[in-house]
Amino acid sequence: MSDRLMRGPLLHCLAEPDKDAAAVDYRPDALLWLQHGKVYKMGDYESLVHELMPAQLSQVEDCSEYLMVPGFVDCHIHYPQTEMIAAYGTQLLDWLNTYTFPVEAHFKDPLKAAAVAEVFIDQLLTNGTTTALVFCSVHPASVDALFKEAQKHHMRLIAGKVMMDRNAPSEVLDTASTSYLQSKQLIERWHGVDRLQYAVTPRFAPTSTAEQLAAAGRLLAEHKGVYLHTHLAENIDEIKWVKTLFPEAKDYLDVYDQAGLLGKRSVFAHGIHLCDRECERLATSDSAIAHCPTSNLFIGSGLFPMARLQNHGIKIGMGTDVGGGTSFNMLQTLADSYKMQQLQGHNLSPEQSFYLATLGGATALDLDDKIGNFAIGKEADFLLLDPNATDLLKFRTGHCKDWRDLIFVLQTLGDDRVIVQTNIMGIAQ
Template identity: 65%
Template sequence: MANAFRGNLLFFTADPKDAGEQAWQYIEDGLLVVDDSGLIRQVGSYASLVDQLDSSTVITDHRGKLLMPGFVDCHIHYPQTEMIAAYGTQLLDWLQTHTFPVESQFSDYDYGVKIAERFCTELLRNGTTTALVFGTVHPESVDAFFTVAQQRQLRMIAGKVMMDRNAPDSVLDSAASSYSESKALIEKWHGVDRLSYAVTPRFAPTSTPEQLAQAGRLLEEYPDVYLHTHLSENRDELAWVQSLFPESSHYLDVYDQAGLLGPRSVFAHGIHLCDDECQRMARTDSVIAHCPSSNLFLGSGLFNLSKMDDYGIRVGIGSDVGGGSSFSAFDSLADAYKIQQLQNVNLDPFRALYLATLGGAKALSLDHQIGSFQAGMEADFIVLDPQATDFLAFRTEHCRNLKELLFVLNTLGDDRVIAATYILGQLAHSTATVEGDN
């Protein structure tokens, strides 16, 4: 039995910076038809499709609301859920003061499950249906997260942190154990249901060259897993990397020498990249996860999106919770706009939403499965309510076109705008009862 969802449909087929207005489709009073396996069967106008539906098809009515593919978060830390909005320091002090003490608790599997449940609930409340997720150094943290994600049928990517120096003993492993534990987790979880594994050295300062080499070894042995780490977030961090790896020409070169660059390698932040680093990122088709809220909250710097575009580097959006102060993609997009404004660049609302949906899927090499409304793709989608609050209803009444509406949502939206989140066509979160008819 199929299910169908009626409302205004918006989805992207290309990057607006390349395809302009041809990059998206907007179908007013559209219909999204989903088969019983959770895949999209048809997309079109309600008038053109309704007479083709089987009599058993259930139509869920979201008229007056906007249906979009779910948001894709390209960089986030689930163990930091409980320390979001930790006060007062920049990156390196923040790690020592707040992050490492919290992460030390995740050797307890049951504790990990508890936090993973809260984390996944928050993602769905905020319309995020796929994420690239940091665990902790403890294998139990990854087992806990994947167990919860699997139960909820989520498409998620995660990995155990590799970290063998410059941190408290409670969050350290070794080069050898990080390899063996990561390998066991890959064998257990990668490719199971909708789950994928990411080899996850935290960042260069907390890994010895020997450990980074073991990360490269894992990528050679399992070429379809991901690489997920941090790069060039904070200027003090850059100086530290240079002192620890004096033989490297720059920060990215540390990872390059270990064989960690490639089309499934996602580097969070990338704020202070030199031209040579950008060229190397582009040549290897490596990816940057832009984390605007975190960059502002930790005072890290302003990301140069135009420069990345000029080099042809794929970019996705990350919330970077708990460095980022919100699970909401809307908060990330509002901050992304402000960061570009400070550099005399206007981030178009269509481009912003592309980066948070299909752009994020492309960044994670998942655009054949998620991120758009195409027949055969997985039906992870959200329902946005432009009248979610009295003030938002007042403001959107004054929008003259779709672009203005989207910019208002990008700027003023939060979790209340997410009226519903669907995973494989099944309701996973709702703020209100919706109507169904046959």
């Protein structure tokens, strides 16, 4: 792969803004120099231009009208729910029975799974998501289809077969033993292939017996480096249900903890209604929470207490949670998060939002050594954003005072039209 050279404004995070005042690196005239799909050099254009050969100077791409940023990281999303996005009228438990389970039952068919996987990956890339942690369905064919589609784009993707052996229609159930064996086979087939990684994926505690959760724990213990991906404390009725199903557990998180499911690569979606003990345990186990504001608002689950979880030191990434979430677009997801925090008296800064969607998401997924910013040697998954993508944006961004004002306007008014180019390993998609 030949060098790629790009010149223009560039923005990325070096650390978490809420913890480090110097965390954000903005360069109004940067040179991004890529080699073999990775960041070779990055700095101010004037400081690097002398290192270019005359022939290279003519190859520099003019990106002065755009903003170069790292690709977005989606820490929680369901690909089988793509066709039921924007389903009307229910809250979580009714929503699962009314919409989710009937749709997911069709993913036993490899052709169906492949067709939806193609649409799903296309939507991720169209919206600037370059890495995602994804729920498949209970059927191994759904995992194979998604990984094959992601592989075509050389995309970094983490996914897994849902494990659920009770409290759902038979068409979407497995057993503790079959879920273990099928997951093991999928891990052996896909984990570590190209940029693909596997996530052990019990849907949530109410649809798994203690035996199945223990099987999930065995998979994690036997296959170092795989992920754990599930739901936690999304809905008040869900929490009450968990208490009746697991009366011996201290709380919801303890159900997972007893099965050995917490750790550095464990990502729990939602975490809206957590007690202090659960927050402390998430922090000490280095587990992460995927914050899904669009879904939380749409399904009516509650308001995510971001400041509280930050005070406990919990890693947080952003999730669109399609199809409970109503958009694949991370900018729209950040807009909902800002509004959600405003309702709780917490100002979510534009730079912290940007961090959560990029380096923060990478950190939540234990991938911050590979993606999340333009540090030398990182994989070149990045975007070109157009501040003038719509007439309103062009008018509004013309009045922005600085980069901070600009990214807030993009987060608030932006959508997929802002994403001019999505690059995977330095190649435009």
